[in-house]
Amino acid sequence: MSHKYISTPAYQLVEEFRSDPQKIHDYVDAIYDRIERVEPKVRAYITIRSRDEVHKDVDMLIKSGNYEGPLFGILVAVKDNISTRGIRTTCASKMLENYVPPYDATVIRRLKSAGAIVLGKTNMDEFAMGSTTETSAFYPTRNPWDLSRVPGGSSGGSAAALVAGEATLALGSDTGGSIRNPAAFTATFGLKPTYGLVSRYGLIAYASSMDQIGPLARNTRDLALLLSVIAGYDEHDATSLPVVVPNFVKLLDEYVHREQRLRIAIVKELFERSDISVQSVAGKALDRLCSIHECDEIELRYTKHIVAAYYIIAMAEASSNLARYDGIRYGLKVEVENRSWIDVYTEVRTRGFGYEVKKRIALGAFVLSAGYRDMYYIKALRFRRMLKEMFNEIFKRFDLVASPTMPILPPKLGELVADPIKMYLADINTVIANLIGIPAISVPVGFYNGLPVGLQFMAPPLAEDKLLYVSQQLEDMLKLRDLIAEVS
Amino acid sequence: MSFEIPVKIGLEIHVQITALKTKLFCATKADYRSEEPNTLLCPTCLGLPGALPKVNKKAIEYAIMVAKALNCRIAPKLIFCRKHYFYPDMVKNYQISQYDGPGSTPIASNGFVRIIVDGKPKIVRIRRINLEEDPGRIHYPTGSLLTSKYSLVDYNRSGIALLEIVTEPDIESPREARIFLEKLIAILEYLGVTDTRLEGAFRVDANISVADQARVEIKNIGSIKDVERALTYEILRQKSIIQKGGTVSRETRHWDSSSKVTVPLRIKEFEEDYRYFPDPDLPPITISKEWIEEIEKRMPELPDARIERFVKQYGLDEYRAQVLVLNKWLADLFEEAAKEYNNYKSLADWLITDFLRWVKEFNVDPSRVKATPKHIVKLLKLLDEGLISVRMAKELMPKIVLEGVDVESFVKQHGFSKLSDESELRRVVEEVFREYPRAVEDARRNPKAINFLVGAVMKKTKGRADPQLTIRIIRELLQSQQ
Amino acid sequence: MQREDLISYLERLVLVRFTESERKRIMEEINKILDFFKSLDEIKELDNYEPLFHVHDIEGPTREDEPSHEVELQRSDVMLNAVLEKGYVKAPRTIEE
Structure with missing residues (x-):
């Protein structure tokens, strides 16, 4: 499917708009027409800005005369846990249903100064706690390739919006795979940057030591373009890395030009643990890649434990980060007169949080509590160091580590949430990168019975350039780019 | 117990x-x-x-x-x-x-x-x-x-x-x-x-x-x-x-x-x-x-070190040094005044007794105390020169603390200086003798009873009379009238 | 701790309440999840590793003690989501009953 504007890559649109800025208005209308048609079925968004408002933004943008912004005129879908001044930011929770941030997240400021326009806020698992976008307090998002299936999560709305043609670029956040998982399930490209490469200022925290905002796109070059805009040191985020961020698009061209050979480690266990369908599609693509690079199988111990350690740390931090929601300064309001604060807080938090959130913060508080902390939390952190050292060793011999992004195909709605351990174990391939702060990418590599399969690559800290390079090569080989699902 | x-x-x-x-x-x-x-x-x-x-x-x-x-x-x-x-x-x-x-x-x-x-x-x-x-x-x-x-x-x-x-x-x-x-x-x-x-x-x-x-x-x-x-x-x-x-x-x-x-x-x-x-x-x-x-280089002198220095530099005992130092503003005032006045013990005493008492009595914020080191030094010098009495100094203290009055001009304006003119004082003593003949009798018999007469003179002069001189004149008169 | 007591303890710890049906569900799940977490005990050499709190070994940055202009601009907006009474945020009673 290739309607004018709907599937056009951002890097091409920007060129077109620079020579004729009035075209941005036509583009906006095309996207809004598309949204009107498919959104009732997909439900990718929680909040969509009005067409008029966006047209006004376009007028202001054109008037500003700043045509040189790298995202000049591009409509971006933003996950609803990234603070947008004046646009409500709900985290897909009743708790924040009417919360309007008084400030922009750093990435939003960067988008705006790059000439991009925020189109709307996308659906997600409540407070990013989930892998399917089903724990949203409002409604689940459907996978545009098969409406009976989930789009993955927690950034499911962002990925679905892209592949349904409801935006050109999207931002997600990734704490344990929340960008890569929906990217794999929707045949889009998603990248989780090195921890600290993109500012977290304004990202509503789930697990602060692992959260990262990252780009989603329909091709590698757009992914690199968006990453270049959002990455960089931010004085508001003390965990922001003080590094000079390269122009990833230029770097990508250089790599492709040089045809550099990389050493790729293939994690045997992570392939073997995957469904046969996933193994076959991912394996075939990897074989083609290995014809130009040097590939070798490696073993990875403790795969199950990785997931346990991840969930202990994530829940512990979540219990702390979500303590602030008490309905007093913002968020869900209840009557306060003649009531004790414990009463009021308990009511607000009981009504404001869904089951999965309540469960995770309760367990998180438990693993931090006196008497259990060493048994769970501290142990998980010891494991984290061990894992980091294991990967330090691997990266002495390899440039990249490959595995399927998800061990399964996109499940039907309700299928995964029923069994929490099964759901948590589905994150096994993605959580490694978050636990140790390294970058990882998911690249679409094929379909199985019409359902997308993604391949994941991990790299050492700040080696995003290499991830983008293999992504571009796979894209060129497989021609799985700029895909738009029919939605029917 | x-x-x-x-x-x-x-x-x-x-x-x-x-x-x-x-x-x-x-x-x-x-x-x-x-x-x-x-x-x-x-x-x-x-x-x-x-x-x-x-x-x-x-x-x-x-x-x-x-x-x-x-x-x-x-x-x-x-x-x-x-x-x-x-x-x-x-x-x-x-x-x-x-x-x-x-x-x-x-x-x-x-x-x-x-x-x-x-x-x-x-x-x-x-x-x-x-x-x-x-x-x-x-x-x-x-x-x-x-x-x-x-x-x-x-x-x-x-x-x-x-x-x-x-x-x-x-x-x-x-x-x-x-x-x-x-x-x-x-x-x-x-x-x-x-x-x-x-x-x-x-x-x-x-x-x-x-x-x-x-x-x-x-x-x-x-x-x-x-x-x-x-x-x-x-x-x-x-x-x-x-x-x-x-x-x-x-x-x-x-x-x-x-x-x-x-x-x-x-x-x-x-x-x-x-x-x-x-x-x-x-x-x-x-x-x-x-x-x-x-950071240590930027740190000021701390109380313990300052107390030790006060003992060494000004010859104060530890108690006085401590009272001054623990009231930083008072210690600062002391050190400024000490540049122009070298009876450090007297200076310290005046500051930690009368001066501090009035500051506390009026509940004055130390930053609002009007007295400068110069005021204190002037007062003590006038006292040393015998131009004012201890009692006058004590009476002047609250005015210095609250209003920061200049002692010298105040004394001049209000005739507040010590009465040490012998002929004038002798005239006052004679007046007292005339008014209290019984007291004069008592004083002749019992030398300790002289205090009443001294008190009467002080009252008449509003405390300006030089006590030593007053006592001498009274004794002389008692003897000469015998 | 009995599972039922554990749930009540957790409810009090994070100030939430589970409905009756949620209670049934969480009692089943919590066993599985905690057992799953316990699997870390299988790795004997873990005690040889120091806990890793921050993934990168970076020096924490500090800031100069200067008021920010940006903060000044936001001052009027930050309280827009609260219920105010004479400028104060209205909150429940602070006694514990």
Whole structure:
């Protein structure tokens, strides 16, 4: 499917708009027409800005005369846990249903100064706690390739919006795979940057030591373009890395030009643990890649434990980060007169949080509590160091580590949430990168019975350039780019 | 003599670093006292979703200064932790502080403060110092927690940099607690860290156990005077329980400053579990030896060193030196005056007795005292030259303190100088002799009775008469009239 | 701790309540999840590793003690989501009943 504007890559649109800025208005209308048609079925968004408002933004943008912004005129879908001044930011929770941030997240400021326009806020698992976008307090998002299936999560709305043609670029956040998982399930490209490469200022925290905002796109070059805009040191985020961020698009061209050979480690266990369908599609693509690079199988111990350690740390931090929601300064309001604060807080938090959130913060508080902390939390952190050292060793011999992004195909709605351990174990391939702060990418590599399969690559800290390079090569080989699902 | 029951007191002192321009974790202005409620806030100090903390470097430096001044060991890394508890004055329902446990440590520990009690030196050990954020302030519409249907919160104070200083239970009486706190406040004042006179800048919780019984915590004490009062009250309360054969239960009590009693807070069902863990938003900050040295270079002379110097340089005894030094502004005044006046002991005496008495009597803020070192020096010089009497000097002191009057011109204008003209004084004495013939008779028989006549002369001259000269003239007249 | 007691303890710890049906569900799940977490005990050499709190070994940055202009601009907006009474945020009673 290739309607004018709907599937056009951002890097091409920007060129077109620079020579004729009035075209941005036509583009906006095309996207809004598309949204009107498919959104009732997909439900990718929680909040969509009005067409008029966006047209006004376009007028202001054109008037500003700043045509040189790298995202000049591009409509971006933003996950609803990234603070947008004046646009409500709900985290897909009743708790924040009417919360309007008084400030922009750093990435939003960067988008705006790059000439991009925020189109709307996308659906997600409540407070990013989930892998399917089903724990949203409002409604689940459907996978545009098969409406009976989930789009993955927690950034499911962002990925679905892209592949349904409801935006050109999207931002997600990734704490344990929340960008890569929906990217794999929707045949889009998603990248989780090195921890600290993109500012977290304004990202509503789930697990602060692992959260990262990252780009989603329909091709590698757009992914690199968006990453270049959002990455960089931010004085508001003390965990922001003080590094000079390269122009990833230029770097990508250089790599492709040089045809550099990389050493790729293939994690045997992570392939073997995957469904046969996933193994076959991912394996075939990897074989083609290995014809130009040097590939070798490696073993990875403790795969199950990785997931346990991840969930202990994530829940512990979540219990702390979500303590602030008490309905007093913002968020869900209840009557306060003649009531004790414990009463009021308990009511607000009981009504404001869904089951999965309540469960995770309760367990998180438990693993931090006196008497259990060493048994769970501290142990998980010891494991984290061990894992980091294991990967330090691997990266002495390899440039990249490959595995399927998800061990399964996109499940039907309700299928995964029923069994929490099964759901948590589905994150096994993605959580490694978050636990140790390294970058990882998911690249679409094929379909199985019409359902997308993604391949994941991990790299050492700040080696995003290499991830983008293999992504571009796979894209060129497989021609799985700029895909738009029919939605029917 | 009553049998002394042993008392152990430990203090937990919260001091705002009022010298800072901004809050601890954000660039919001810190001077909240003159602002409308809830107007001095940003996403970070209001704990809005997504906002992140960033540490104020100056706050760390002040904490290091205090740690050094209290002879503490300073941690090589500053690690912030989250301390979790729900309460309406908390914006995140956790406080960013420090903690002694896995992955964390207080910024400073194992220090001590020297004090002098009844002339004897004593050490009060400092267990630890934490650098942390202050919560907001809760108000009650009716003025009372008990009768208000709801509460009103002002979050302007949220995020103000706070030092929590915790002592070992080395203090043995309420008076010792006061002496310790006076010393501590003096040290903080010398460092320029805090202005403890500002409302809420200085708050104390006290732990007290009597006769080795259970430890009782008293919360919310706002001044040194109240610490002494609260502890005295609490010792009496506990002693009377013990004397009746009861046992003191472990509890937390609240100091009610209006009724001057401690009242029990609810006894908690279970121990508070703060679930500390290192704040993932704040990577550890290295406190290098070089940094500490650089800060030490910037540190002013501290009370102990100054007391020692006063003893050496001015020949004062330790008591006088201490009284001066612990009132920094008074010690500063002393040193200025001492440049032009070298009877240091007399200068010190005048300052710590009459001068300080009037400052306290009028409750004058030391920064508003009108007297300059020059005023004091002039007064003492006039006294030395015999131009005014001690009594006149004493009478002039309040005018100097309050109005900063120039002694010399005041004396000239008001004829306030000492009456030492012999012929004039002789005329007054003769007048007194005529008025009190019986007293004259008495004085002839009993030399001690002369005092009445001297007093009468003083009264007539409004105290201006030179006492020595007056006595001589009276004696001469008594003899000549015999 | 009995599972039922554990749930009540957790409810009090984080100030939430589970409905009756949620209670049934969480009692089943919590066993599985905690057992799953316990699997870390199988790795004997873990004690040889120090806990890793921050993934990168970076020095925590600090900020100069200067008020920010940006903060000044936001001052009027930060309280828009609260219910105010004479400028104060209205909150429940602070006594524990």
